[in-house]
Amino acid sequence: MTRPSSLTRRGMMLRSFALGCSVSASPLLTPVSFASLPGEGRLVVIILRGGMDGLDVVRPVGDVDFAALRPETDTPGFALDGFFELHPALGGLYPLWRSEELSFAHAVSTPYRDKRSHFDGQDMLETGGGGATPGRTRSGWLNRLVQTIPGATSDIAYAIGRENMLLLTGDAPVSNWSPEAAMSLNPQARRLLELVTHDDPLFREALAEALLLSSAERNDVVGAVSADPNGMMPSDRESRTPRRREAGVQAITRFAADRLRREARIAAFSVSGFDTHVRQTQALPRALSHVQDAILTLRRHLGQIWQHTAVLAMTEFGRTARFNGTGGTDHGTAGVVLMAGGALKGGRVITDWPGLSEADLYARRDLHPTRDLRALAGWVMHDLFGTAPSVITGSVFPAVDLDRNPRLLL
Amino acid sequence: MAFDPERAAIRFGCGLAPDIAPPRSATEMLDRLAEPDTAAHRFPVPAIDTVLHGLVEIARLSRTARAASGSAERDAARDSRKARLRAMRLEAGGWFRHALLRRITTNDGFRERLVSFWGDHFTAHGKGPARHLSYLPYLEDAIRPHVTERFADMLKAVITHPVLLRYLDQPRSAGPSSRAARRRGGPGLNENLAREVLELHTLGVGASYTPRDVRALATLFTGLSIAPDRGFVFRENLAEPGQITVLNRVYGGKSPSLRHVFQALEDLAAHPATALHLARKLARHFVSDTPDPALISALQARYIETDGTLSALYESLLDHPSAWRPEAGNVKQPFDFMASALRALGLMPEDLPTDPGRLRRLLHTPLGLMGQPFGQPRAPDGWPEADADWITPQGMAARLNWAMTVPTALADRLPDPRVFAATALGSRIPEPVRFAAAAAETRADGVALVLSAPAFQRM
Numbered sequence: 001m002t003r004p005s006s007l008t009r010r011g012m013m014l015r016s017f018a019l020g021c022s023v024s025a026s027p028l029l030t031p032v033s034f035a036s037l038p039g040e041g042r043l044v045v046i047i048l049r050g051g052m053d054g055l056d057v058v059r060p061v062g063d064v065d066f067a068a069l070r071p072e073t074d075t076p077g078f079a080l081d082g083f084f085e086l087h088p089a090l091g092g093l094y095p096l097w098r099s100e101e102l103s104f105a106h107a108v109s110t111p112y113r114d115k116r117s118h119f120d121g122q123d124m125l126e127t128g129g130g131g132a133t134p135g136r137t138r139s140g141w142l143n144r145l146v147q148t149i150p151g152a153t154s155d156i157a158y159a160i161g162r163e164n165m166l167l168l169t170g171d172a173p174v175s176n177w178s179p180e181a182a183m184s185l186n187p188q189a190r191r192l193l194e195l196v197t198h199d200d201p202l203f204r205e206a207l208a209e210a211l212l213l214s215s216a217e218r219n220d221v222v223g224a225v226s227a228d229p230n231g232m233m234p235s236d237r238e239s240r241t242p243r244r245r246e247a248g249v250q251a252i253t254r255f256a257a258d259r260l261r262r263e264a265r266i267a268a269f270s271v272s273g274f275d276t277h278v279r280q281t282q283a284l285p286r287a288l289s290h291v292q293d294a295i296l297t298l299r300r301h302l303g304q305i306w307q308h309t310a311v312l313a314m315t316e317f318g319r320t321a322r323f324n325g326t327g328g329t330d331h332g333t334a335g336v337v338l339m340a341g342g343a344l345k346g347g348r349v350i351t352d353w354p355g356l357s358e359a360d361l362y363a364r365r366d367l368h369p370t371r372d373l374r375a376l377a378g379w380v381m382h383d384l385f386g387t388a389p390s391v392i393t394g395s396v397f398p399a400v401d402l403d404r405n406p407r408l409l410l
Numbered sequence: 411m412a413f414d415p416e417r418a419a420i421r422f423g424c425g426l427a428p429d430i431a432p433p434r435s436a437t438e439m440l441d442r443l444a445e446p447d448t449a450a451h452r453f454p455v456p457a458i459d460t461v462l463h464g465l466v467e468i469a470r471l472s473r474t475a476r477a478a479s480g481s482a483e484r485d486a487a488r489d490s491r492k493a494r495l496r497a498m499r500l501e502a503g504g505w506f507r508h509a510l511l512r513r514i515t516t517n518d519g520f521r522e523r524l525v526s527f528w529g530d531h532f533t534a535h536g537k538g539p540a541r542h543l544s545y546l547p548y549l550e551d552a553i554r555p556h557v558t559e560r561f562a563d564m565l566k567a568v569i570t571h572p573v574l575l576r577y578l579d580q581p582r583s584a585g586p587s588s589r590a591a592r593r594r595g596g597p598g599l600n601e602n603l604a605r606e607v608l609e610l611h612t613l614g615v616g617a618s619y620t621p622r623d624v625r626a627l628a629t630l631f632t633g634l635s636i637a638p639d640r641g642f643v644f645r646e647n648l649a650e651p652g653q654i655t656v657l658n659r660v661y662g663g664k665s666p667s668l669r670h671v672f673q674a675l676e677d678l679a680a681h682p683a684t685a686l687h688l689a690r691k692l693a694r695h696f697v698s699d700t701p702d703p704a705l706i707s708a709l710q711a712r713y714i715e716t717d718g719t720l721s722a723l724y725e726s727l728l729d730h731p732s733a734w735r736p737e738a739g740n741v742k743q744p745f746d747f748m749a750s751a752l753r754a755l756g757l758m759p760e761d762l763p764t765d766p767g768r769l770r771r772l773l774h775t776p777l778g779l780m781g782q783p784f785g786q787p788r789a790p791d792g793w794p795e796a797d798a799d800w801i802t803p804q805g806m807a808a809r810l811n812w813a814m815t816v817p818t819a820l821a822d823r824l825p826d827p828r829v830f831a832a833t834a835l836g837s838r839i840p841e842p843v844r845f846a847a848a849a850a851e852t853r854a855d856g857v858a859l860v861l862s863a864p865a866f867q868r869m
Contacts, residue, residue: 049788114621117609119791169798178804180779183811189855192846193810193862199842200738200864202801209803210810272788277579277602325591325598326582331605363621 040308041343041384042260045142045268045377046294047167048287048315049122050275054335055321055367056284058104058349059085065356072281072323080104084349089285092292096299096340103344103408105337105376106351109317109369116331118275121316126166128374128397141374142268143170144396145381149265154209157266158259160252167268175209179255182214253294257301260309265385269294274315277328295340307342310380310409314338314373320365321356332366337373343384345410350376374400376408383409411734416836421739421869422696422728423519425750428825428833430517436728442518443558443721449516450554453508453759458547458572458641464498465540466639498543503766505546506774506784511759513749524557524724525549526745527695530792531688532568532611534577535785545785548573561688561718562679565611566672569603572641575634578603578790585632585650585666597648604628606790612678614687619657626656630674633666644668657681685713692727694795698739702732738868741797744780746869747809748773751817751861754834761820772816779808801867809867813858827856840865 059073060066062083066073077085078094084106086094096102112124128141146157147170154173159165161178168174185193190211197203249271256267271294273287291313299306318335334354339346354360354368362368378392378400393400418439419425419432426432433439471491478484513522529549536544552571556564568574575581583600584591591598604627609615633649636642649666659677661670678684689709693701705727712726713719727733742750752762763769777784781800787793794800818824827847831839843863850856860866 115609115615115624116621117605117615118789119609120615176802176804178779181804181807181811183807183814185810185814186851186855188849188851189814189859192849192855192859195842196840196846196859196863196865199840200868202741202797203806203864203867206801206803206806207810210807213803214807277600278582324600325584325596326579326600328579330601 039385040305041265042302042305042309042341043266043381043384044256044260044298044309044311044341045167045266046291046311046313047122047125047165047268047270048274048291048313049118049270049272050287050315051118051121051317051319051331052274052287052315052335053276053280053284053319053329053332054106054315055318056280056329057087057090057288057338058106058336059087060106060353060356061085063353063356065360069321069356070323072327075281081349083353087284087288089288090292092296093340096295097347100346101299101340101342101344103339103346104349105339105371105373105406106349107334107354107367107369108337108351108371108373108376109334110373112317113333114363116317116333118316118331121331123166125314125316125373128377129400138166139170140165140167141377141396142167142266143172143174145385145387146170146172146174146266148387148391148395149385153263155259155263158256158264158268160256160267160269161248165268165270168266175213175259177209177213177255179251181210183210184214185211249290249294250297253297254301257298257305260302261305271313276319277324277330278326280323280328283328291338299340299342310339310341310343310384312337312339312377312380314377318367321361321367322365333362334367334369337376339380339408343409345407350406350408371403372400375402376406378402379405380408383407411731411736413728414734416838417734417736418728419519420750420836421733422523424513424516424522424746425519425753426834426836427514427753428756430515430753432836433517433520436725439520439728440721440725443521443524443724445518447518447521447554449512449518449522450550452515453511455505455508455546455550457551458544460501461498461536461540461543461547462572462639462641464494464543468494468498468539469638495539500766502543502546503769503774504764507762507764507769509546510749510752510773511762514753514757514762515759520724521557523696523746525554527692528553528557528564530787531691532564532574533787533790533792534568534571534574536573537576542785544573556720558721558724559719560679561684561713561720562676564720565675565679568611569607569631569634569671569675570642570668572636575603575636575642578606580631581635582648583628583632583634584648585629587652588632588650589647590645591648599625599628599632601625601628603634604631607631607678610791612687613681613683614690617681617683617687623657626654627674630654630656630661630671633668634671679718682710682714685710685718688723689713692723695740696727697733697735699796702730702735705730705732738864740795740869741800741867742869743793743800744777744782744805744809745784747780747861747867748777748812751813751834751866752820754830754861754866755817755821755825755857756833757820761822763820772819776808776812776816779804780812781805781808810858810862813861814854817857817861818854824853824857827853827860830857831860834860835863835865838865 059077075088077088080086093102110124111129112121126140127138146152154175157174159168159176197207252269260267271290276283302309314337315335317333319329319332324330352370354370374397378397381387389402413436415432468491471487475484475487534548552567556567579600580603582597584597590596601624605624608619629650633644635645646666651666653660653662656674661674689706693705708726708730713723716722827850831843831847843865846859847856850859
């Protein structure tokens with residue numbers, strides 16, 4: 001086996017295999033990684049696909065026009081600040097609201113307007129409006145954040161799940177992994193595989209990373225279970241919801257927590273099911289239960305690290321202010337960002353509330369956006385990692401108007 | 411660069427196989443498309459009616475359970491419902507097996523690839539209990555019979571198919587002045603289908619249309635609906651009466667009619683933006699993530715000249731020199747990869763498991779792990795085309811895991827890896843692959859190494 005002498009990513013991988021130990025315990029890896037750590041902060045970004053209905057998730061019951069717009073809202077929610085109520089399906093997060101580990105930003109959106117396409121909306125959400133010029137390679141804003149971290153290695157940031165997230169795509173090295181993909185190969189087969197894929201960079205790099213993560217996985221999944229500080233491992237059955245996909249969300253968040261307890265500082269994954277055109281009263285609670293589960297699983301498994309963590313859950317757009325004719329809502333404009341974590345100065349709904357009268361609505365149909373969600377994300381990374389505002393507006397979210405710091409974190 | 415039989419089988423067909431000769435010319439490929447669809451005949455998949463009848467029965471059993479007076483009656487109805495649904499899922503597993511067998515045994519591989527391509531262009535699957543039942547019957551009804559006809563014909567077929575209508579929330583959409591909407595609590599307009607028709611199926615998202623066009627087309631589409639037992643119906647009480655302007659053309663008249671919808675679909679299909687959108691997609695799917703602009707222009711021009719005749723479009727594709735570029739082409743999507751691997755192994759119909767558990771474990775589940783759960787793309791824009799979306803660490807790991815374990819579980823006896831390299835890759839075997847096939851410790855490892863090589867994974 002050839003061994004590159006420089007500590008490149010691939011070099012490290014080969015060494016850790018040669019040493020026959022798990023990556024996380026490799027003495028060659030950790031010093032390099034520690035040298036590049038941007039403090040203790042942890043950022044988790046959850047992309048809520050389909051367009052979450054912010055007006056149903058955080059309900060402006062104190063707005064005089066709300067009841068008339070949404071007569072369908074009949075099950076009472078949890079009181080937040082007197083003006084807003086939380087959707088009952090997120091009741092499991094209510095204790096976090098009271099302990100100030102949960103916040104919301106309302107009437108926010110990306111700059112995406114009018115065409116209301118999921119795919120373009122998600123592209124805008126994940127590229128942050130940067131690098132989206134036709135003909136150029138698109139990159140995600142979270143990847144561009146990683147690019148600002150000096151000497152970042154690929155285990156700083158993880159995109160988790162079967163899909164390849166645009167959010168973390170770009171020039172900075174990041175890891176992509178789905179916890180169910182771990183493989184085991186005999187040494188001869190591994191060597192020959194490296195040989196047959198060697199001349200095709202796409203295959204070569206994917207294989208290198210898959211081998212690296214497979215070896216880490218086998219040790220770490222066991223570690224995560226036994227390392228629970230208080231011996232309070234919940235049974236998976238306890239919080240099971242009707243859909244099988246939920247097991248996927250749990251596995252993903254457990255893997256995320258495990259990485260974040262080590263070198264990783266950033267993790268991203270997505271939850272879908274928010275495109276509630278039909279029978280929203282059934283479809284939305286199902287999607288929300290995955291989000292609730294993801295946050296509670298992270299909190300449980302992160303232990304002390306939760307204190308340094310901010311979770312941002314965001315969606316491509318909100319939905320129409322009124323219900324449509326089929327018991328659901330159609331693609332809209334402004335919506336809600338959900339924030340959780342021990343690093344948060346929580347218990348607040350941050351908003352410049354636009355109102356819901358016919359004249360207040362965007363295009364007379366949607367909640368009017370009053371803040372750019374990219375500015376919120378920008379201030380979170382500023383407070384969490386010390387990223388300078390000039391760097392945020394220069395490369396992470398090019399030309400975004402950051403406005404004043406809403407001081408989302410402690 | 412010109413036609414090459416091996417490249418034709420790999421890039422435009424279902425791959426090489428030990429006992430099936432690759433096509434000898436582009437003409438032969440196009441002639442086969444014009445001949446009867448023998449693969450579909452040999453490995454049938456039913457029309458959607460079969461699924462609809464099953465679903466009606468399931469809905470009836472649900473109602474019986476809800477209305478039951480005693481717990482014994484309720485449990486009996488629930489058990490029958492469960493058994494019925496289970497039987498339908500087993501049957502659908504058989505259709506999935508047939509879809510693989512078509513690819514494994516056909517000498518008309520281009521047709522199978524085209525069905526997948528257009529099926530992805532018009533992505534749809536069932537919802538609720540039908541989620542995993544409807545994809546293949548939908549392709550069989552709305553896509554497969556039209557792959558060589560005019561694009562407008564296929565467009566009309568999908569837009570009047572219950573699976574697509576349901577998938578895009580159309581059936582209850584009502585025009586603002588329709589009879590249904592004027593009732594208290596009546597249904598309203600739903601824009602989803604109209605939006606996707608413009609953005610994904612015809613003009614493409616970059617084209618110049620406005621939110622007003624989306625809304626107008628949605629209004630024109632009102633009336634397209636479904637009946638649980640019959641499938642597509644045009645419901646006049648949902649349809650918006652009067653004239654409706656979409657992209658500066660006026661449709662409709664006094665009374666609503668499916669004719670007006672079809673006229674709009676004809677016009678959308680004939681739009682130059684549609685020609686460009688389809689030309690780009692076809693070139694990207696079959697040739698390269700970054701196709702030659704000259705190829706796109708040629709396809710677009712041919713589409714316009716022939717009034718969107720798809721067989722002419724394919725002829726233009728196969729005639730173009732850049733279709734035959736010798737560089738490694740696109741990465742195979744997981745279903746292409748799996749089917750072409752089974753084909754290269756020379757598997758016979760009896761080698762593919764009929765046992766539902768084995769079928770799921772060895773073939774169905776692994777597709778999901780590779781990132782392509784069968785017939786279930788995440789969203790209406792279908793599967794991604796970029797190579798990097800498929801060859802991720804986890805996607806790569808899943809392909810390897812499958813290649814290492816499943817061929818040996820299915821094949822009676824695995825071929826000698828050195829022979830297999832020539833069967834699967836043809837005359838162009840990269841030196842490292844030749845070496846690895848000979849150096850592997852076991853037949854299973856050797857076969858897996860050939861299947862994992864970029865030379866096999868790419869087209």
